[in-house]
Amino acid sequence: MSSTAEPSATLLDTIALIACGQREGKTRACRSCARKARNLLGIATTGARGTLPGVPGEGGRDHRGGRDLRLG
Incomplete structure (x- = not known):
């Protein structure tokens, strides 16, 4: 039996x-990102990264104003 x-x-x-934009000096996520953490973990563990906007490296956009998150 698995648990x-x-x-x-x-x-x-x-x-x-x-998810909220980790950077030096920032210690807590906003309430919106905190509520999404469990779902984000589920997406990460299933390998479905490309299904959400705002995931760095997937051409997503930042949830706080449209900043492009693509690297390079």
Whole structure:
């Protein structure tokens, strides 16, 4: 029988901070990104990165004003 472990609060906080635009000095994600962390973890674990806008490296746009997130 397989069981699914609950992700730790620290992991969800880290995912939310990355989604919100992690940078030096920023320690917390906005409320909107914090609410999305569990779903983002699910997407990341299934390998479905290209399905969401705003995922760096996938040509997405930043959720706070349309900044282009593509690298290079």
